[in-house]
Amino acid sequence: MCSFGKYSIAAVVLLFSVPVICQNILFLQTTPSKSHHIWNKQIFDRLYENGYNLTILSYEEEHSIPGKTFFYVANFYDKIMALYQNNGGSDADSEMTPIQNIINMYDFYEKASGILITEKAITQLLDYPRSFKFELIIHDFTMGQFLLGFVERFGNPPLVSISAFNAPSYTAWLADIPTRVTTMPNYASNFGPNMTFLERCWNLFYWTLDYFYRQWIFMSNEDGRVRELFGMNSSSTTQLEKKSEIVLVNMDFSMDYHQSLPPNVIPVGGLHISRQEQLSPDLEEFLDRPSKAVILFSLGTNVKSEGLGLDINRAILDAFVSLPEYNFIWKHGDPVSLGSLPANVFVRSWIPQGKILSSGKVRLLISHGGLLSLQEAVWYGAPVVGIPFFADQYQNVDKLVRAGVALRLPLPHLNRNSLTEVIQAILQNDRYHENMLQRSKWFKNQPEMPLDRAIYSIEKVIQCKGSLHLQSPTNGMTPVQAYGIDLLVGAFITLALVRKLVRHLLSSVNKLS
Structure with a gap:
């Protein structure tokens, strides 16, 4: 009994000697995508483990626990898609032009904000007393800029902006990234x-369209929503997003084009890769089958194989049957519709993609070109066949094609023969695998894991109470001032006046002589 009591007292002393942080963080997720939630979840789960209290706006259902409170927006993505269907839908068999891609992106953001402002979760956040103290607000700046009104509502705590969407083009405007349009392709283009x-x-035209469509149309509408929710005297969304102390972007130079980043923009590409996943026994048994390489077919969380239609689904399955020397794992939401499956095909509605790739048995990933999927492929050294559908997926795939680690199969050309040919083209040429292994080494060669870097940066903002002094001095300047256009205009006017004065003096001298 005495021994037990001694150790109990020691345990209690140890428990109370551990520092308890108990600082409050408001985490505003904005993007209704399971993949974005997975990326963000790595951040807010680690912050919770480090002792912070989190209030989280979420589009994926999670249960609240002490220290982690979720405000859940149910069926948000489906509500946005319903608007598209009511407006006649879209042609899924054709690829978007860059102009369509840019406009469609902001149209999606606009529809999302129009729905989100009416959701109960927003009202619940507004019910928090204004005096409630958040030490930090984290905002997924991919979309939902009107939510930045909560920064002023809660007394202007430090703001951290994050995005799983690579470094969105508009990162340049909220964090003052110098963008050379002569060498940095807009995300909607297929240029190198x-x-x-x-x-x-x-x-140049795409970047200009991107800028004006966002700043003059989308952000103006977001300003209207800020005034509606938070009052007519609220700051503009453009002013609010520039309060970001640091910006965490999902990029890494092992995959992305060269871009000069200021000190407040921190690349944390691939931070989701360290997450824990489990294999089901039947999937583990399938992976362990001897003497056959594995090919993984997954279109991510927003693009669904079953949505391609029965004809394309049958063509995909026929391609798998025609390659019996390989085993195929296919993420498909309606396996029953495929009928009986051949022995070399494993189908499930959800698969732990990262865990499967980490097994080292996957020789090829067939993907929609989502950034998180491609980062996993590069990290684990699996070449890619990319079938992009929208947004950044075109450029994501194109980057890997240019790196010699992938081939692109346009969606309108997807059939049994084309899929079979592109699979064989990669697997029968060792160059793709060798190039990807080299990319994998570059990606992994970091002083710390990307998630550790992200958490360190966020906690630094909290510790310094936002006084990192990393924000650009041009934040309060107009583009005309920031890029010295006013100086050029002034110099031009000055030279014109000097030239006119010299001519006048010469004319006067000539008259006197």
Whole structure:
């Protein structure tokens, strides 16, 4: 009994000697995507483990526990898609042009904000007393900029902006990233960094369209929502997003084009890769089958194989049957619709993709080109066949094609023969695998894991109470001032006046002589 009591007292002393942080963080997720939630979840789960209290706006259902409170927006993505269906839908068999891609992206953001502002979860957050103290607000700046009104509502705590969407083009405007349109392709284009004169002209147009469509149309509408929720005297969304102390972006130079980043923009590409996943016994048994390489077919969380239609699904399955020397794992939401499956095909509605890739048995990933999937493929050294559908997926795939680790199969050309040919083209050429292994080494060669870097940066903002002094001095300047256009105009006017004065003096001298 005495021994037990001694150890009990020691345990209690140890428990109370552990520092308890108990600082409050408001985590505003904005993107209704399971993959984005997975990425964000790595951050807020680690912060919770480190002792912070989190209030989280979420589009994936999770149970609240002490220290982690979720405000759940149910069926949000389905509500947005219903608006598209009511407006006639879209042509899923054709690829978007860059102009369509840019406009469609902000149209999606606009529809999402129009729905989100009416959701109960927003009302619940508004019911928090204004005096409630948050030490930090984390905002997924991919979309939902009107939510930045909560920064002022809660007394302007430090703001951290994050995005799983690579480094969105508009990161340049909220964090003052110098963007050379002559070498940095807009995400909607299929250009590489070495552009021809005509491509540079088009790239300038895409960046200009992107800027004006966001700042003058989308952000203006977001300003209206801020005033509706938080009052007519609220700051604009453009002003609010520039309060970001640091910006965490899902990029890494082993995959992405060269871009100069200021000190407040921190690349944390691949932070989701360290997450824990489990294999089901039947999937583990399938992976362990001897003497056959594995090919993984997964279109991510937003694109669904069953949505491609029975004809394309049958063509995909026929391609798998025609390659009996390989085993195929297929993420498909309606396995029953496929009928009886051949012995070399394993189908499930959800698969732990990262865990499967980490097994080292996957020789090829067939993907929609989502960034998180491609980062996992590069990390684990699996070449890629990319079938992009929208947004950044085109450029994500194109980057890997240019790196010699992937091939692109356009969606309109997807059939049994084309899929079979592109699979064989990669697996019968060792160059793709060797190039990907080299990329994998570059990606992994970091001083710390990306998630550790993200958490360190966030906690630094909290510790310093936002006084990191990393924000750009041009935040309060107009683009005309920041890029010295006013100086050029002033210099031009000055030279014109000097030239006119010299001419006048010469004319006067000539008259006197």
